Amino acid sequence: MHVLIVDDNEIDCITISSFVQKAGMNALIANNATQAFEIISNRDTTPEIIVVDWMMPEVNGLELCQKIRALNLSLTPYIIMITSNSLGQIERKALDVGADDFIEKPIHGAVFIARLRVGERIVKMQQKLLSLADTDELTSLLNRRAAIKACETHLARLARSDKSTSHCLIIADIDFFKQINDTYGHLIGDRVLIDVSNRIRNSIRPFETAARFGGEEFLIYCEATVEEADIILRRLRQAIASSEYSYNNISINVTMSFGCVVINKHDTKHTINEFIKKADDLLYEVKNDGRNNYKLAAYSSMEESE
Numbered sequence: 001m002h003v004l005i006v007d008d009n010e011i012d013c014i015t016i017s018s019f020v021q022k023a024g025m026n027a028l029i030a031n032n033a034t035q036a037f038e039i040i041s042n043r044d045t046t047p048e049i050i051v052v053d054w055m056m057p058e059v060n061g062l063e064l065c066q067k068i069r070a071l072n073l074s075l076t077p078y079i080i081m082i083t084s085n086s087l088g089q090i091e092r093k094a095l096d097v098g099a100d101d102f103i104e105k106p107i108h109g110a111v112f113i114a115r116l117r118v119g120e121r122i123v124k125m126q127q128k129l130l131s132l133a134d135t136d137e138l139t140s141l142l143n144r145r146a147a148i149k150a151c152e153t154h155l156a157r158l159a160r161s162d163k164s165t166s167h168c169l170i171i172a173d174i175d176f177f178k179q180i181n182d183t184y185g186h187l188i189g190d191r192v193l194i195d196v197s198n199r200i201r202n203s204i205r206p207f208e209t210a211a212r213f214g215g216e217e218f219l220i221y222c223e224a225t226v227e228e229a230d231i232i233l234r235r236l237r238q239a240i241a242s243s244e245y246s247y248n249n250i251s252i253n254v255t256m257s258f259g260c261v262v263i264n265k266h267d268t269k270h271t272i273n274e275f276i277k278k279a280d281d282l283l284y285e286v287k288n289d290g291r292n293n294y295k296l297a298a299y300s301s302m303e304e305s306e
């Protein structure tokens with residue numbers, strides 16, 4: 001848990017920060033709302049709990065609270081407002097603009113830590129719900145919605161990167177999966193989907209994206225040049241087809257077909273759906289050519305040839 005303390009009074013910051021550390025959480029400090037807003041808007045450091053003093057010069061705690069809520073962050077931080085004035089009117093105003101809790105100064109350490117724990121419980125519940133909403137139940141890979149979101153984040157990063165960086169988006173589809181279902185039943189079909197997912201997951205790096213995109217269709221997104229994408233595709237194809245899938249006395253050979261587009265910085269004006277469409281076109285060609293193979297192309301070259 002990262003707790004951001006926003007207070008212009010340094011002594012109060014130190015006191016609150018010592019309570020935060022006692023609670024086993026990490027304390028970040030901002031001495032004004034502008035500094036706080038910078039920390040909060042930076043996705044890498046977004047704190048889960050924010051303790052904000054009401055009385056601050058320039059932008060006060062109330063306005064900061066409103067600005068944080070307007071950001072519409074995917075994980076809504078838990079905001080505790082602190083003030084030396086506990087008139088009911090003020091408390092109501094703080095809660096109205098989006099504060100989750102309200103504490104009066106002087107702060108009682110044990111009570112404050114207990115309230116941090118309430119925040120922690122609510123944040124953890126939120127994280128659990130977000131993770132459930134993003135996960136494919138059968139395979140534990142990302143689901144389609146989360147895959148698009150993750151690709152958009154990768155794409156935004158590519159747009160900000162230097163010119164030499166490129167990414168690749170792969171659409172992969174199990175070959176003759178209907179036959180597997182028809183021959184061995186849906187339960188075995190499901191086990192194949194789980195095993196294929198694990199093989200895909202083990203073939204890419206942790207920060208790359210793998211998702212179940214549809215029934216027996218998967219999406220993989222990596223940072224790669226054309227040459228590197230070729231290596232990734234060879235590795236994936238090999239990982240899926242190299243050994244049999246064994247369930248009690250059943251052994252099944254599974255293969256996959258892949259379509260892959262390589263995306264450069266200058267392609268980032270296009271949408272993820274446009275890249276998916278091109279990867280799908282390439283996948284379709286592989287299916288027509290006999291399956292168990294891959295095709296890749298630079299997105300720009302596919303656009304030119306249209």
Ligand SMILES: Nc1nc2c(ncn2[C@@H]2O[C@H](COP(=O)(O)OP(=O)(O)OP(=O)(O)O)[C@@H](O)[C@H]2O)c(=O)[nH]1
Pocket residue numbers: 138173174175176177178179181185186187188189190193214215216287291
């Ligand atoms: N067991 C199982 N089957 C699924 C699931 N989702 C989709 N399917 C099945 O996946 C099969 C997809 O079949 P098709 O689209 O004909 O594709 P295919 O047989 O793989 O043929 P090609 O893609 O042309 O190689 C259908 O039989 C679906 O019922 C799932 O969650 N579990």
